Amino acid sequence: MSADRQLLIVEDDEGFSRTLRRSFERRGYEVLLADSLESVNAVIAGHRPGFAVVDLKLGPQSGLACVAALHAHDPAMLIVVLTGFASIATAVEAIKLGATNYLAKPSNTDDIEAAFARSGGDPATPLAPRPTSIKTLEWEHIHEVLKDSDFNISEAARRLGMHRRTLARKLAKRQVG
Template sequence: MTPPILVIDDDPTFNGILVRTLTRRGLPAIGAVDGDEALRLAREHGVRRAVLDLNLAGMSGLLLIPRLLDIDASMRIVILTGYGSIATAVEAVKRGATQYLTKPVEIEAVLAAFADEMPSEALCTPDETLSVDRLEWEHIQRVLTENDGNISATARALKMHRRTLQRKLAKHPVRA
């Protein structure tokens, strides 16, 4: 029997939809809403593929990547996020993720990531230079990643008030 795909997302609605969508495609899937549950299910079911949300109820999904890989070093992990940045994409791949996709995402892109195929839109690079706002967003994301998602430490490193940083992070990322 094929091991299930593990969907790790703290939004139970999105988690359930993705699990059902994968199952309807003939791929067994199970869902976890936090890191501890994900690790338990990965061990119990011999999971070899996982879809991992970057933000799990305030915890960085990046911290879960090496722990999943400790269970199975060949596990293929696709990161999904609503707040994509270059810094977190690079960090996710450094930690062992197979692919990094931004929401909303088509199921075909997720399946292609598991099949070692790069979606064509992922291969495109922007023709324009990044705006100042986007550069600021990328810098904040890089420093946040360096501080393992700790808002207070990131605010200190950026010499910014913690509330100001929280307001900036609550906004959707700016376009390039």
């Protein structure tokens, strides 16, 4: 099968990965699977997929490293980052590293294929009608600090200047994933 119908799914959740695989295979894709940066490197050593779907959080690893490796391997590859930990900071980093698009979970196969089709920007996109709320800004800042501290709650709380239990309560109120 040609590389233009090869799709690499980088996902550590086996059930979700299996579901995506079946769905894309029904649409005529040859699907390759990886669950870490190491397995991504092993797959791209022998294949040149035209598409990739990368989960942002791969266990203790960040999917952003996979995005960078995939883009370095083939700058023309269409890469969609799929995450339950969506934030402006990670969206910007994903695009800088070579992702074509960034989707928050839950997203289905139709959403992902549409994201592949929208690889270019749209200058006619309307501006947000109101500024981002303080709560959203706070959540994005907390998420960025969590990411920078490798999702270590104690370290993130120290960097944020709050008690660990306070941070844990804030995280429990806003479930992601």
